[in-house]
Ligand SMILES: Cc1cc2nc3c(=O)[nH]c(=O)nc-3n(C[C@H](O)[C@H](O)[C@H](O)COP(=O)(O)OP(=O)(O)OC[C@H]3O[C@@H](n4cnc5c(N)ncnc54)[C@H](O)[C@@H]3O)c2cc1C
């Protein structure tokens with residue numbers, strides 16, 4: 001295994017004649033328009049865009065190169081604007097998300113009537129694909145009947161994003177694998193047959209379950225994890241009419257076709273997510289473990305429902321997130337506690353069983369123990 005490397009994430013810095021430290025004249029070309037600025041050389045591209053040019057498409061999330069909220073293109077190369085000095089972008093073309101919009105208008109999908117969150121007769125829900133993550137999290141029926149869905153949403157991303165992002169978009173978002181996003185790396189998921197740069201690369205956050213020799217990218221959607229626990233189904237509409245997919249079919253493991261991330265075809269749109277009624281889900285939770293609390297993706301998460309009857313466990317349903325190539329329904333773990341007296345010992349056995357097929361790299365091997373402990377804690381917290 002070669003030494004781990006992190007793909008370039010900051011604009012290459014040209015050698016510059018010394019200027020400053022006081023304000024200097026800088027000309028920036030942003031979204032094909034030239035802007036003359038007077039700024040100190042220490043000002044980041046992100047601050048220049050947001051504070052001086054009032055172009056707020058690039059967000060300030062972590063301000064330290066972790067979250068990706070500030071991403072722009074510099075000469076068509078993905079660049080973290082919080083880690084890039086504005087002065088180094090002179091003579092280069094900066095493109096923000098605003099520069100990608102046609103005529104400055106959001107995509108027409110945003111005008112479709114797909115924002116409703118509806119009750120179903122069986123006590124379940126139907127969530128429109130464009131229902132905002134924050135609206136779903138705050139809906140009374142979600143809070144009362146499906147706390148694990150609410151918690152997964154609230155623990156995901158950050159408030160500005162949750163206020164804008166749709167639930168359908170969250171489900172089909174593409175992987176966060178850094179090699180996938182680095183134009184110079186091999187990445188089977190984007191270019192089939194090109195190889196997988198993450199296998200020998202920086203793969204600390206990558207999957208240990210459901211992996212193949214062709215792809216080890218972690219599934220990115222937080223909310224898909226409780227939805228798999230709940231047997232949710234994805235509704236789509238497209239050239240061949242309406243279709244309904246079980247989540248197992250909607251999120252296939254990568255195998256030797258990692259580029260096929262879900263079965264929807266060109267022109268097919270996710271229109272909603274159906275969540276069947278499950279009374280036991282009133283007592284449920286989602287637990288997410290990450291290096292730090294904010295602006296950080298999880299290393300392991302668990303969504304779980306544990307029905308109890310007189311101290312005996314019913315149909316326990318844990319699912320794992322951030323450790324697998326799909327939202328991972330823990331079917332091996334489901335079998336063990338059924339009918340057993342509730343307690344740590346039986347949960348430990350279930351979690352160990354689930355993680356037996358784990359396949360690790362030196363950088364992500366710690367996730368096996370982390371996922372095991374997270375599952376045990378989540379199940380114990382529900383007792
Ligand atoms: C800094 C940062 C941190 C994040 N942290 C988290 C996190 O902690 N947890 C998490 O789960 N996610 C996280 N995300 C991902 C984020 O939640 C998703 O990018 C977002 O939910 C996508 O929703 P959207 O409505 O903006 O979709 P878009 O970005 O508009 O679309 C995403 C993709 O889905 C397609 N698409 C959108 N809607 C549909 C539809 N109805 N049918 C078919 N295809 C569709 C689009 O064409 C596009 O390819 C993070 C993202 C960022 C930038």
Ligand code: SF4
Pocket residue numbers: 175177178179180186187188189190195196197198199214215216217258
């Ligand atoms: S094949 Fe998968 S794990 Fe490998 S680089 Fe591409 S997305 Fe990442």
Ligand code: FES
Pocket residue numbers: 059060061062063064065066067068069070071080081082083
């Ligand atoms: S704000 Fe730049 S990476 Fe988070």
